[in-house]
Amino acid sequence: MSYELFIARRYLKSKQRSGFLSVISFIAVGGVILGVAALVIMLSVTNGFSGEVKNRLIGMNAHVSISRYHGAPIERADTLLSHVVGVPGVLGAAPIVEGKLIIATDHETTATDGVILWGIDPLTFADISDLPDHLQYDADGQFHFDPPQGEQYPGIVVGASLANRLRIGIGDRVYLLSLLQEKSLEEMLMDGLRPKLHPFIVTDLFASGMYYYDDTYAVIALDDARRVLAMEGASSIHVRLGDLDDATDVRHRLDSDLGYPYLVSDWTQQFPELFHWMELEKIVIFTALSLIIVVAAFNIMSILTMSILIKTPEIGILRAMGARAKGIGRVFVFQGLFIGVFGTALGCLIGLAVCVVQDRFQIVTIPSDIYIISSLPVDMQPLDFLAVSTMSVIVCLLAATIPARRAASLEPVEAIRYIM
Secondary structure (H helix, E strand, O other): OOHHHHHHHHHHOOOOOOOHHHHHHHHHHHHHHHHHHHHHHHHHHHHHHHHHHHHHHHHHOOOEEEEEHHHOOEOOHHHHHHHHHOOOOEEEEEEEEEEEEEEEEOOOOOOEEEEEEEEEOHHHHOOOOOHHHHEOOOOOOOOOOOOOOOOOOOEEEEEHHHHHHHOOOOOOEEEEEEOOOOOOHHHHHHHOOOOEEEEEEEEEEEOOOOHHHHOOEEEEEHHHHHHHHOOOOEOEEEEEEOOHHHHHHHHHHHHHHHOOOEEEEEHHHOOHHHHHHHHHHHHHHHHHHHHHHHHHHHHHHHHHHHHHHHOHHHHHHHHHOOOOHHHHHHHHHHHHHHHHHHHHHHHHHHHHHHHHHHHHHOOOEOOOOOOOOOEOOOOOOHHHHHHHHHHHHHHHHHHHHHHHHHHHOOOHHHHHOOOO
16 A cells, blocks of 8 residues: 555544544535435436336337328338338337327217327237227227227227317217318318218227327227228338337338338437437436535535645655655545545445335325326436446546645645644
8 A cells, every 4th residue: 555545544534532524524425425326316317207208208109100201191001011020120010090180079069179090900009009008998908999889880099188178988979070072172162161070989098198199199990090081001100119229220221221202200200309308407407416516526625625734744744754745645636536436436325225215116206197107217327327426536536636736835844844
């Protein structure tokens, strides 16, 4: 062990009766522990919320979507599906017929609203979407589009928020209003618009926790959607991947294979503003909570400055005995480094323990009717721990260099002049 490290360790353990330096050393370590633990916990919580939002948004929709330019239908959907399924990284693919319609009830006070309609194949849709997991009245996640017993109209599954606003439930009849007309514009202006009514029976509701879907979407069988929207083929092909991070690579490959007139997009292009906002939020939280560690670093500077004032005669003796200025400076750098490393390690351990306990036991709960989940989510990322630890140690090391320079600049004669 070098003499610098030995002396630094002795200085951290005050031998005075008051033990003053030891007390403030513990306070400095506590400041670093608090800052690191707070950063680790908040970053993990932010990751958890971002992950939940991402899983809900992307889980309901496609990881990669294939459509045609100008909204034209995909006529050879089966051939395209067979090609897409063979691409590495693809877990499943399914055709979707999509359109915007008006939905109306047949209550005494008729309610109408706009709806985004999805026509799906129940056999393949579960391979590309989490929507079956959010059905409220079928625990097995099965869609029931066949006419219910005693009814002649097919079934429809409606978002829970949309159903609540329309005041409909299981067994109620709704109408999809299509404005598609086989007339010229002049004929429609003369005769007026006469929407076609397509009756359906509500067979289930879904509640994904994402208001965007629950308030806007309804789902019917693929053939019924083609009939209602007067469409052949499919509007798009939704693709599910084994790894979300492969979405961009798969998109580029499919775009290269298919070319014009097919348009390939992935989940990163669906909600770019939202994901950018979540990343920006994480940066702001990291910057704001880093101020706790900066305050702890100023505390380290104060401690080392006081230590230099108290130990000035001893520094003079060491210099007189032949210790170099750089060696004296390293003594106090080692003190600050020890406080930083020890506080950072304990802070990471405490933050990790809190996150693990919350992840397993859900101690901190939140109202599920306001948020999309019932407990505070945590997602511990190794890179976050590494970034926090590196930043903390560097800040503490920089805080120690200023007092260390002052200690190294002391002249031996001036330092030992007032020794009694």
